[in-house]
Amino acid sequence: MRNLILQATSAVALALALTTASEGRQDAPANTDAVVRYETGFFDRFNPVTALDMIQQLPGFALSSGDDDRRGLGDSFGNLLINGERPSNKLLTLETVLGRIPADSVARIELIQEALPQFDMRGHARLANVVVEDNGSSGAWSFTLERSDSNRIGPRGNISWSTRLGSAEITMSLNGELYGNRGRIDQQVYSNGGSELTETRRINEQYVWAPLRSSFSMNTPLGSDTSLRLDAFAEAWVWHLDRWRQDFDPADPGSEPIALERGFTENHGSNYNISPTLSHGFNDRWSSNTTLLVRRDRERQGPHHFNQWQAGVGFVGASVIEGDYDIEETALRQTVSWNPNERHSLEFGAETALNSRDSDLRLFTDDGNTVTEVDLPV
Structure with missing residues (x-):
């Protein structure tokens, strides 16, 4: 469990027209039969910095990204809307999307509690629709120091910026963290059906996790009835x-260890994803969406070293493991929507996806003199 030590946050905004912070805000939600509207004044008590801080305080709502572990795009639609449209698919997490929107840019949040034809529920019982104002250029940043269970202090930071370039809306973000923890495990080994204690063990672990993530989104019209949205995400980690x-010998627990093993490794990886979506409206009843998703993941594990020593002998051997893993996914989804009236809508869709995985595992032994590769049956 992590504990908050220090947090600094800020939000800046540039706009052609300035209004007071309290203008048009209410403290209580405005209710309708199917939609509950929460004005920004309802969230002021929580001192939100981004839209994510506001969504986390929305009564009776839990953010869900859908099933994004499956291949393809069909089940990866979450329960969040931005200005009535789904902001992303499998590529960007909803937390990433909301964390890039400054709280000052949010006009209100609507909690949709019934299936309405203008909102695609996608099997969710409730949707949250974040209504965002066009305030020109705006940004937000946050910096946090967190204490781990082993009293290690690690930083976490995030910066985002939204602007308009011509008719295109552009949003960018960069965030990273450094998290390290130390743990200790005490074990006891029994034999003869659990009646005889034969060995005690003490395990100490220290690990460090350091990811750096960046995202980019652009939404631009390509005519009166057509628009293009482009999402991109990249991550590198160690x-x-x-x-x-x-x-230890249980008969003499205060003695020197009878055996010692040290394992150490450094893994690193990267992934990048890009997803363009082309939306077109044929008329008031018919519209279409075409979405392409390209994901590429690269992971390099090791070398993992496992060195062993024994009392009175010294170094007795080591094993080394290396692994390379490449994962690729390419998916294309086409949908056509028909809204015959204000109460009904029907969507037709088709999707194709190509997934592949390339894995390479290598094992070596070291007897102190030579390093020998072990042939693996896979």
Whole structure:
């Protein structure tokens, strides 16, 4: 469990017209049969910096990204709308999208509690629609120091910026963190059906997790009835582990360890994703959406070193493991929507997806003199 030590946040906005912060705000939601509207004044007590801070305080609502572990795009639609439209698909998390919107740019949040034809529920019982005002250029940043369970202090920061370039709306963000934790595990090994204690173990672990993420979104009209949305995301990360294991004789627990093992590794990886969506309205009843998703993940594990020592002998051997993993996904989804009247809507869709995984695992042994590769049956 992490504990908050220090947090600094800020939001800046540039606009052609300035209004007071309290103008048009209410403290209580305005209710209708199907929609509950929460004006920004309702969230002022929570001192929100971004739209994510506001959504987390929305009564009776829990943010869900859908099933984004499956291949393709069909089940990856969450329960969030931005100005009546889904802001992303499988590429960007909803937390990322909301974290890029300054609270000052939010006009209100609507909680949709019934299926309405103008909102595609996608199987969700409720939707949250964040209505965002065009305030020119705006940005937000946050910086947090967090304490881990082992009293290690790690920083976390986020910066986002939204602007307009001609008729195109552009949003960018950059965030990263450095998290390290230390743990200790004590184990006991029994034999003879659990009646005889044969060994005690002490394991100490230290790991470090350091990701850096960036995202980019652009929404631009291509005519009176056509628009293009482009989402892009990139991430690079490093994960480091140092693990010590000591084995003791239970008959003499205060003695030196009878065996010692050290495992250490540094893994790193990167991934990038891009997804353009072309929307077109044929008339008041018919519209279409074409979405392409391209994802590429690269992970390099190791080398993992597992070195072993024994009392009175010294170094007795080591094993080394290396792994390379490449994952790719390309998906194309086409939908056509028909709204025959104000109470009904019907969507036709088709999708194709191509997924692949390329894995390479290598094992070596080290007897102190030579390093030998082990042939694996896979």
